[in-house]
Amino acid sequence: MEYEIxxxxxxxxxxxxxxxxxxxxxxxxxLVNKEEKGFMIEIEKKDxxxxxxxxxxxxxxxxxxxxxxxxxxxxxxxIVNDELVAAIxxxxxxxxxxxxxxxxxVSEKYxxxxxxxxxxxxxxxxxxxxxxxxxxxxxxxxNVNAIDFYQHEGFTLTGMDTCCYKxxxxxxxxxxxxxxxxxxxxxxxKRDEIEIRMETKDDRYxxxxxxQHAFWNKHHPGxxxxxxxxxxxxxxxxxxxLSRIALKDGAVIGCIMYSKARVVDGTDIHEMVTFGPLSVExxxxxxxxxxxxxxxxxxxxAGKGYKGIIIFGEPxxxxxxxxxxxxxxxxxxxxxxxxxxxxxxxxxxDGMKSIKGKFYESKVFENLPEEEVEEYNKKFPQLRKxxxxxxxx
Numbered sequence: 398m399e400y401e402i403x404x405x406x407x408x409x410x411x412x413x414x415x416x417x418x419x420x421x422x423x424x425x426x427x428l429v430n431k432e433e434k435g436f437m438i439e440i441e442k443k444d445x446x447x448x449x450x451x452x453x454x455x456x457x458x459x460x461x462x463x464x465x466x467x468x469x470x471x472x473x474x475x476i477v478n479d480e481l482v483a484a485i486x487x488x489x490x491x492x493x494x495x496x497x498x499x500x501x502x503v504s505e506k507y508x509x510x511x512x513x514x515x516x517x518x519x520x521x522x523x524x525x526x527x528x529x530x531x532x533x534x535x536x537x538x539x540n541v542n543a544i545d546f547y548q549h550e551g552f553t554l555t556g557m558d559t560c561c562y563k564x565x566x567x568x569x570x571x572x573x574x575x576x577x578x579x580x581x582x583x584x585x586x587k588r589d590e591i592e593i594r595m596e597t598k599d600d601r602y603x604x605x606x607x608x609q610h611a612f613w614n615k616h617h618p619g620x621x622x623x624x625x626x627x628x629x630x631x632x633x634x635x636x637x638x639l640s641r642i643a644l645k646d647g648a649v650i651g652c653i654m655y656s657k658a659r660v661v662d663g664t665d666i667h668e669m670v671t672f673g674p675l676s677v678e679x680x681x682x683x684x685x686x687x688x689x690x691x692x693x694x695x696x697x698x699a700g701k702g703y704k705g706i707i708i709f710g711e712p713x714x715x716x717x718x719x720x721x722x723x724x725x726x727x728x729x730x731x732x733x734x735x736x737x738x739x740x741x742x743x744x745x746x747d748g749m750k751s752i753k754g755k756f757y758e759s760k761v762f763e764n765l766p767e768e769e770v771e772e773y774n775k776k777f778p779q780l781r782k783x784x785x786x787x788x789x790x
Contacts, residue, residue: 398510402519404784405472405484411463415484415502420450424539427557427572440554442541445570449539460500462486467499471786473519475512482507485516487523489786490533495577496524498534517550523785524580525679526615531577537562538572552576585685592644593693595637596652601630602776603649604642604676609777611676618782621770622674625762629654634759636670639697643677643686651677653690655698656761658707660728662754670703671758673710691718695744704748705741707756712737727753 405413428439462484463470469489474481486500498520503513524532533555536543554576559566561573596604605623612620629635634657643651658671672694677687698706707723708715720740726749729735733755743749 398507398512400475400477400512402473402475402515402781402783405462405474405481407463407470407472410472410474411461413462413481413484415460415462415500417460417500417502418450418452419540419542420448421445421539421541422448423541424449424570425541425544425572425574426570427538427559427567427574429559429567438557440538449570451537451539451571460502462500464499469786470499471523472500473516473783475507477507483512483516485520487520489527489529494529495531495533496520496527496529498532501534513546514550519783521578521580522614522783524578525682526785528683529580531579533575533577536574536576538574539570544574544576547576550578552578583683586645586681586689588689590645591650591686591689593641593690594644596640596642600642600649601627604652606777607649607678608652608674608676609780610679611682612674613780614783614785618784619770619774619780621765621767622676623777624765624770624773625674626652626654626676627773628761628765629656629759632656632759632761634658634761639670639672639694639701641690641694641697643690645681645686649678650681651675651686651690653687653694655694656759658756658758660707660752660754660756662752665754667752667754668703669756670698670706671708672706673708673762675710687714688718695742699744703744704752705743707739707741709738710740712740715740718742723756726750729755731755731757 422445423442424445426441426443430437462472467488469491470486472484472486474484476482483503484500485498488497488499490497501513501516520532534547536547554574556575558573562571563569566572605626608626609620609623612622636655636657639655641653642649653672653675655670655672658669660667660669675687675690695706707728708720720742722735722737723729723739723741724735726741728741730739741749
């Protein structure tokens with residue numbers, strides 16, 4: 398079955414009932430025994446004497462999207478013939494730095510077609526994008542199919558509540574179980590574990606493919622940074638002598654692209670450099686590959702006599718390498734503004750102390766027509782476009 402997962406905007410979908418219902422002939426029996434040295438908890442799969450069905454109506458409060466108590470909720474779904482047939486909702490649990498799946502539902506007609514897995518992958522992508530330490534969710538000890546599905550998706554039991562729904566949850570065999578998924582801890586790469594070198598013509602497709610992966614759905618549905626790489630190579634301001642790619646076991650895992658820039662103060666023009674995009678394959682993000690590329694190429698730029706680097710970049714990342722906001726250097730954007738993502742770094746001591754004015758980068762960054770990007774996307778495997786929390790709506 399072909400299907401598209403789309404964002405379900407709050408203003409349209411708030412209050413939509415999610416008709417979660419299931420029938421089961423098995424349950425996980427939860428036993429809690431007090432012993433001399435503490436507690437003994439046993440959880441064992443068993444058979445009901447007769448099948449048991451659960452529906453939202455039995456409790457009088459069916460699940461709904463965007464409930465008021467989920468303050469940071471965000472939902473996606475699948476619509477077929479104008480009907481919602483599957484949905485997932487998450488809530489950013491900011492105080493604990495976790496992402497909670499508050500709703501996950503696939504209509505019975507559309508189950509066992511990979512939709513549930515695809516929706517879980519959306520939540521995992523959100524967690525990775527936001528650098529959450531875990532994804533958590535709730536299910537019931539009698540919802541055996543859900544428990545087995547979550548375990549198949551990499552979730553593990555993290556806790557339980559024996560009186561969440563009623564005071565006799567243990568006796569009713571409907572105990573709230575908490576499951577969690579934890580991103581793989583990544584080991585920092587050392588310089589001698591990767592190869593950093595100039596790009597060759599044979600590398601170009603793989604560099605663009607890696608860049609597409611690195612930025613896909615990051616700032617808006619899809620991305621155009623891979624097309625920017627393609628255009629930048631042909632631009633008069635491109636600096637291949639400073640640009641580098643990173644390889645691990647022969648595969649391209651990162652790239653940094655440099656180009657000429659300038660700071661203009663009236664008739665005074667100061668030559669500068671900028672870089673971007675800086676791309677790292679998602680599998681290797683968080684392993685230090687990007688920082689290794691930045692530090693090595695900064696030394697190259699300093700060796701070429703450049704006094705400083707000015708960039709537009711992630712304000713949570715680049716200050717760790719030493720970048721400062723450009724108001725520290727009396728430099729503004731071309732329209733006279735300053736903000737956290739507009740940063741610079743001196744390549745020599747006091748190299749930018751006497752420089753002031755407005756920053757201009759290559760015009761190639763200004764115009765990437767959507768129709769050209771879409772046409773260029775046909776050169777690569779098709780990826781799913783998704784909108785995530787915090788993106789422009």
